[in-house]
Amino acid sequence: MKQFIHVIVLLFFAGLISSCNDWLNKTPYDKIPGDELYATESGVEEALNGLYLGLAERSLYGGELTVGMIEALVEHYAVPDNHRYKDLVDNAYGTDASKTYFSSIWSGMYRQIANCNVFLEQIAAHQENYNPERYRLFRGEALALRTFLHFDLYRLFAPAYTEEDKTKRAIPYYDRETDNPTPYLTGEEIMIRLLEDVDEAVALLDKDPVLNLDTLSFQADGEKAVYWQYRHFRFNVYAVQVLKARMYLYMGDKPAAYAIASALLNGQNPAGGANNFNTAFPSIMRMPSNYRDVLCFSEVIFGIHDIDRESMYKRYFSLDLATESILLAGEKWRTEKYGSNMLDMRYRGFGDAADKSETETMLAVLKYQKKSLVSSDPYTFRNELIPLIRKGELFLIAAEASPNDTEKEHWLEALIINRGGYQLGDVTGDLDAYIDLEYNRELYAEGQYFYYLKRNGVTSLMKQDATTKNVSAGYFVLPIPDAESDNRVD
Numbered sequence: 083m084k085q086f087i088h089v090i091v092l093l094f095f096a097g098l099i100s101s102c103n104d105w106l107n108k109t110p111y112d113k114i115p116g117d118e119l120y121a122t123e124s125g126v127e128e129a130l131n132g133l134y135l136g137l138a139e140r141s142l143y144g145g146e147l148t149v150g151m152i153e154a155l156v157e158h159y160a161v162p163d164n165h166r167y168k169d170l171v172d173n174a175y176g177t178d179a180s181k182t183y184f185s186s187i188w189s190g191m192y193r194q195i196a197n198c199n200v201f202l203e204q205i206a207a208h209q210e211n212y213n214p215e216r217y218r219l220f221r222g223e224a225l226a227l228r229t230f231l232h233f234d235l236y237r238l239f240a241p242a243y244t245e246e247d248k249t250k251r252a253i254p255y256y257d258r259e260t261d262n263p264t265p266y267l268t269g270e271e272i273m274i275r276l277l278e279d280v281d282e283a284v285a286l287l288d289k290d291p292v293l294n295l296d297t298l299s300f301q302a303d304g305e306k307a308v309y310w311q312y313r314h315f316r317f318n319v320y321a322v323q324v325l326k327a328r329m330y331l332y333m334g335d336k337p338a339a340y341a342i343a344s345a346l347l348n349g350q351n352p353a354g355g356a357n358n359f360n361t362a363f364p365s366i367m368r369m370p371s372n373y374r375d376v377l378c379f380s381e382v383i384f385g386i387h388d389i390d391r392e393s394m395y396k397r398y399f400s401l402d403l404a405t406e407s408i409l410l411a412g413e414k415w416r417t418e419k420y421g422s423n424m425l426d427m428r429y430r431g432f433g434d435a436a437d438k439s440e441t442e443t444m445l446a447v448l449k450y451q452k453k454s455l456v457s458s459d460p461y462t463f464r465n466e467l468i469p470l471i472r473k474g475e476l477f478l479i480a481a482e483a484s485p486n487d488t489e490k491e492h493w494l495e496a497l498i499i500n501r502g503g504y505q506l507g508d509v510t511g512d513l514d515a516y517i518d519l520e521y522n523r524e525l526y527a528e529g530q531y532f533y534y535l536k537r538n539g540v541t542s543l544m545k546q547d548a549t550t551k552n553v554s555a556g557y558f559v560l561p562i563p564d565a566e567s568d569n570r571v572d
Contacts, residue, residue: 120204123212126220129201133227134316136194138388138468140397141186147234148468148529149398149450151183155557156531158522159409160444160546166407173553175561185563188239191231192256198228199259215289222286226317228257229279230325230470233332236272237533238560243269243333244539253562273333280326284353287319293356312463314362314383321384321471323352327479328471332537340483343476347496363473365500366427376431376449379464381473391466395450410444412546419522425503428523442547449527474524482517494520532558 119125138144146152153159154167161167169177175184201224209217232255240252248269255267255275267275292313323342330339342352351357366378373380388394396402398409411432420429433446452465477497484490490513497520498504509516521534535543536558543551 117208120208121211123216126205126208126212126216129204130220130223133194133197133201133224134386136197137227137386137470139190140394141183141190142194143386143468143470143529144388144394145397146183146187148470149394149527151187152529152532153527154409156535157543157545157551158411158526158531159447160412161409162406164406165409173557181561181563184239184560185565187560188235188563188566191235192254195228195231195256196259198224198231199256202228203259218286218288219290222283222290222319222322223317225279225283225286226322226325229276229283230317232256232272233276233325233329236269236276237332237536239562240269240272241555241559242536242539243273248273273329276329277326280322280329283322284319284326287322288353288355290319292318292320292362293351293358315385315387315463315467317384319353320346320359320362324383324471324476324479327476331479331483332533334537336483337485339479340485343480343483344489344493347476347480347493365473367500367502373459373461374427375453375464376427377464377467377469378427378472378474379461379467379469382467382469382471383473383476384471385467385469387463387466388468389466391450391468392452394468395452399447399450401446409447410546411447412548413443413445414548415544415546416445418544418548419519423503426498426523427502428526431526444546447527469528472525472528475530478517478520478524481513481520487513490517497524 119129136142140146151167151170154161154171157171159167161171166179169175169180170183174180202221205212205217205220205224212220232253235253241247241250250268251266252269252272253266254264255272256264257275257279290313323346327339327342330336330342345352346357346359349357349360351359363383364380366374366380369380401408416429416432420426423429431447431449433448450468455462455465474497477493481490481493481497484493491509494509494513494516495504495506498508499506501524518534521531525531539555541553541555543553545551
């Protein structure tokens with residue numbers, strides 16, 4: 083097998099650290115030997131920052147797995163005939179263009195997994211150099227990141243977790259740094275491993291500073307530790323618990339998913355102990371009106387920092403792009419999803435008509451557009467934030483996994499009231515259809531609707547011109563790259 087997941091971790095980190103700001107407390111260290119890097123807690127902090135920065139690669143969550151390819155596949159954009167995504171949305175997965183996307187995602191995610199494993203092995207080898215509580219936080223975060231990556235690989239490249247398909251070969255699982263390929267596991271085997279990892283992460287993060295709301299002034303050894311700022315955006319213990327709920331729902335274990343989601347939203351800690359969840363992640367409607375935005379930044383439970391997020395916006399959505407390159411939304415689609423409720427803050431994620439079509443009115447996607455902020459704005463990081471886990475999804479997990487219609491309605495109403503322009507009694511009709519509607523509205527351009535459709539076995543999508551596109555189950559299973567499959571003997 084051509085080994086592409088093994089990397090020299092310091093070289094990888096060196097290319098990333100230079101693009102970071104104080105959020106990640108950067109210090110370039112491309113010349114630091116591994117033993118020296120991991121000899122101190124500050125060195126470990128730099129290495130862990132590198133893991134987070136790696137997620138922001140264009141082929142991963144800084145592009146294709148949030149706003150790009152994965153959203154095009156669910157018809158969240160009108161894709162022009164000559165657009166680079168055209169083969170993908172036409173289910174032409176065997177073309178060279180399509181294969182390039184899949185290969186970049188596969189190799190990029192396994193590269194990040196390899197980096198997680200290097201990190202875990204190194205901190206274990208130097209454990210005596212760290213405060214024991216810090217070590218638990220370091221290990222818990224890295225385990226959570228590795229789980230997060232494996233889980234998305236499974237959701238992308240393997241059949242959905244059904245009784246029929248969970249015993250089929252899925253993906254390799256790597257829990258150590260190695261030059262040798264590991265065997266493919268079945269979906270069931272993968273999820274057993276990942277649930278073990280996520281449970282360990284929750285246990286390790288049992289004293290996470292976020293539990294005490296000390297997210298901006300974590301005290302370490304009597305001094306303020308800048309590294310621990312913005313704890314509510316890193317892979318904190320709440321994010322791990324929501325990830326676990328996401329995993330249970332994907333497996334079809336609705337009672338387990340509901341237990342986690344409802345506990346957190348009701349002010350209880352599923353793992354026991356303190357729970358300040360609703361205070362740590364307040365509703366965006368509780369923020370002053372000038373700080374309310376379509377990203378709902380106050381509700382982001384885990385997100386990545388991209389100092390160049392504006393560049394991501396310009397690559398996909400800028401009206402300066404040529405017609406064949408820009409991704410736009412359709413007015414007909416927005417009308418179907420939102421009606422005319424301009425008070426819904428998510429409605430404002432689409433700009434005034436941008437007529438790049440001769441036949442219909444199209445809309446600019448503004449969700450990640452850079453905002454003009456005053457120097458005194460305490461939330462300037464909003465322009466550099468890409469959400470990966472949000473409170474809105476937790477409401478949807480609770481609704482979808484609810485044991486009865488009364489609970490479904492309760493959680494749906496709790497969500498929409500927090501988005502403005504709604505009141506009790508506005509949730510009507512088919513509740514399951516309403517959940518689908520809210521997944522569209524709430525998680526638009528964040529990459530999660532794809533997985534919702536896949537686990538629910540959806541066979542049709544509404545296009546931006548409000549027509550219907552029929553798809554098969556295979557549409558939601560990305561083919562494993564040739565470089566991986568052709569060089570294996572197992």
